[in-house]
Amino acid sequence: MCNPETDKTPTTSKKRIFIGLLGLTFALVMLLILVGGWIATIGLEHMHPGVALAAKITASIACIILCSIISALILSILLEKELPFTHKIRGLGIKLFLPLMEILGPRLGVSKEQVRNSFIETNNRLLLSGNRHKIAPERMLLLLPHCLQRADCQRRITTNIDNCEQCGRCNIDTLIKLARSYKIHIAVASGGTLARKIVRDHKPKMIIAVACERDLTSGIHDTFPLPVYGILNQRPEGPCWNTLVETIEVENALKTFLKI
Numbered sequence: 442m443c444n445p446e447t448d449k450t451p452t453t454s455k456k457r458i459f460i461g462l463l464g465l466t467f468a469l470v471m472l473l474i475l476v477g478g479w480i481a482t483i484g485l486e487h488m489h490p491g492v493a494l495a496a497k498i499t500a501s502i503a504c505i506i507l508c509s510i511i512s513a514l515i516l517s518i519l520l521e522k523e524l525p526f527t528h529k530i531r532g533l534g535i536k537l538f539l540p541l542m543e544i545l546g547p548r549l550g551v552s553k554e555q556v557r558n559s560f561i562e563t564n565n566r567l568l569l570s571g572n573r574h575k576i577a578p579e580r581m582l583l584l585l586p587h588c589l590q591r592a593d594c595q596r597r598i599t600t601n602i603d604n605c606e607q608c609g610r611c612n613i614d615t616l617i618k619l620a621r622s623y624k625i626h627i628a629v630a631s632g633g634t635l636a637r638k639i640v641r642d643h644k645p646k647m648i649i650a651v652a653c654e655r656d657l658t659s660g661i662h663d664t665f666p667l668p669v670y671g672i673l674n675q676r677p678e679g680p681c682w683n684t685l686v687e688t689i690e691v692e693n694a695l696k697t698f699l700k701i
């Protein structure tokens with residue numbers, strides 16, 4: 442299993458992992474469509490030649506659409522550029538292929554966490570290189586996981602982060618200070634349902650999210666086309682317990698994306 446504290450895989454390698462798995466998954470899907478289509482048309486020929494022809498045309502159209510999606514996705518990742526009309530296609534590609542990549546990866550010796558890690562890195566690089574307009578502070582949301590809070594802290598910060606008394610024992614203190622100085626929204630979510638509610642309530646134009654690989658991947662996936670810049674938390678005491686984040690990374694992301 443990949444540990445973020447020891448995972449020093451360079452960015453280019455993460456990109457290679459992502460593109461390699463994406464290409465392999467795509468090849469498998471195409472193979473399945475071709476073999477399935479071929480078997481189906483043999484049976485359909487006996488029913489009526491017209492039905493077989495219709496099935497062949499449908500399969501060909503499906504292949505062309507999939508090829509376009511995957512080519513646009515790979516090209517924009519390779520060039521690290523949002524190409525014209527590829528934004529929506531990229532989302533469709535992610536929704537279609539990422540779950541398959543998570544199944545295929547571990548069978549090829551790439552752990553689920555590494556697949557997700559490479560996806561988050563690729564997503565971030567595309568956001569950094571995109572021609573996006575800078576975001577007004579009131580439309581930026583900094584979304585944090587509950588596990589950043591000290592486990593023995595009694596303050597109910599998921600209902601209202603202002604309940605934090607900023608004692609300085611966890612990163613929440615510094616992150617509140619950052620949010621106040623950059624005048625952005627900040628919230629803590631204890632799970633996917635609360636995170637979705639926070640996003641619905643704040644209606645941000647962009648999210649900077651701190652979480653583990655699993656939560657960041659599902660967050661980016663679920664909120665697409667809303668841009669989510671993902672920052673991985675550190676888990677020195679194990680998952681979901683007294684986690685940490687490099688607050689300088691959060692501040693750098695704010696400086697990059699905010700209209701200041």
Ligand code: SF4
Nearest residue numbers: 594605606608609611
């Ligand atoms: S800074 Fe202190 S009060 Fe605030 S969440 Fe962390 S431990 Fe609790």
